[in-house]
Amino acid sequence: MPRIVVDVMPKPEILDPQGKAIAASLPRLGFTSFHAARQGKRFELSVDGEVTEEILEQARDAAATVLSNPVIEDVVAITVVDDAAAAE
Amino acid sequence: MPRTTEFPFLVDTTLPTYPDSGVRVGVVTFPGTLDDRDAARAARLAGADVVPLWHADADLQDVDAVIIPGGFSYGDYLRAGAIARFAPLMDKIIDAANSAAKLPVLGICNGFQILTESHLLPGSMIKNDHLHFICRDQQLRVQNTSTAFTGLYEQDQVITVPLKNQDGQYVADEHTLDELEAENRVVFRYEGFNPNGSRRDIAGITNAAGNVVGLMPHPEHAVELGFGPDHTGRDGLFFFTSVIKHVLEAAK
Numbered sequence: 001m002p003r004i005v006v007d008v009m010p011k012p013e014i015l016d017p018q019g020k021a022i023a024a025s026l027p028r029l030g031f032t033s034f035h036a037a038r039q040g041k042r043f044e045l046s047v048d049g050e051v052t053e054e055i056l057e058q059a060r061d062a063a064a065t066v067l068s069n070p071v072i073e074d075v076v077a078i079t080v081v082d083d084a085a086a087a088e
Numbered sequence: 089m090p091r092t093t094e095f096p097f098l099v100d101t102t103l104p105t106y107p108d109s110g111v112r113v114g115v116v117t118f119p120g121t122l123d124d125r126d127a128a129r130a131a132r133l134a135g136a137d138v139v140p141l142w143h144a145d146a147d148l149q150d151v152d153a154v155i156i157p158g159g160f161s162y163g164d165y166l167r168a169g170a171i172a173r174f175a176p177l178m179d180k181i182i183d184a185a186n187s188a189a190k191l192p193v194l195g196i197c198n199g200f201q202i203l204t205e206s207h208l209l210p211g212s213m214i215k216n217d218h219l220h221f222i223c224r225d226q227q228l229r230v231q232n233t234s235t236a237f238t239g240l241y242e243q244d245q246v247i248t249v250p251l252k253n254q255d256g257q258y259v260a261d262e263h264t265l266d267e268l269e270a271e272n273r274v275v276f277r278y279e280g281f282n283p284n285g286s287r288r289d290i291a292g293i294t295n296a297a298g299n300v301v302g303l304m305p306h307p308e309h310a311v312e313l314g315f316g317p318d319h320t321g322r323d324g325l326f327f328f329t330s331v332i333k334h335v336l337e338a339a340k
Binding site for chain 2: 010067
């Protein structure tokens, strides 16, 4: 069954407190190559059958109205992943 | 509320209230709301008839004002207030707040988060800048006394009420912040110490009409001797007496 994957990230101008904490912890664990980290969210919407343009439009609508808050977040990607096709 | 016996009010006549005002104040409960009982008690102490409202109902029961209390509606899943916003009762509250009748709506803590997610108030809340849950008695400066919930405060009065939250950092774009300040819609600012990194020390705001107010700190926890800051602080009571006065005057 295909899934629609929605990726949401905090807006670049919004200080991401969680990302900041992660960035601060990385060098303490020996991961010294990264000067910043940001944390976002990934949603997977499962679909029965084919992902039509109408279903994709619903996903875009849900991403903009529910899954993200446009005041603080951007929807950075909406992608269709078809597990069955990938396995062939 | 019939669920348990309530501790009786201590006799205290030093702060003016409106006993038996007949003003109906609805207090909303969502799954995960914590402070509905305290908000109801505060409104009752001020002299309101409290009407418990359930999030899944679509009937405002003819209330004169609504309080959306604090807590963790839907466990703060997705974002604080994000799921609660779509409750059937919220549609009614949003319509009534935007209607000509201008229903007074107060959002406290998680209630404030729900009001921003509902677009009744601009901006949003993100995690505290220091990443910790914080609980303290917080000083606030009252900057707007013309809202439905602040009429009995003095301009620039400094009040102390408890603050307790994880996602309390108020953010909005610079344009929105400028607009809020230009229109005198910043109702409360953190005084002395900004506890969460909120932009421009903003603790509470109102809509353009002044009938919708949201703030992160908890006035309902500072209304009664023995329970508020230093066991004596009752600075929060005026939220509830103010709205009763507002409703009574509007009815004249």
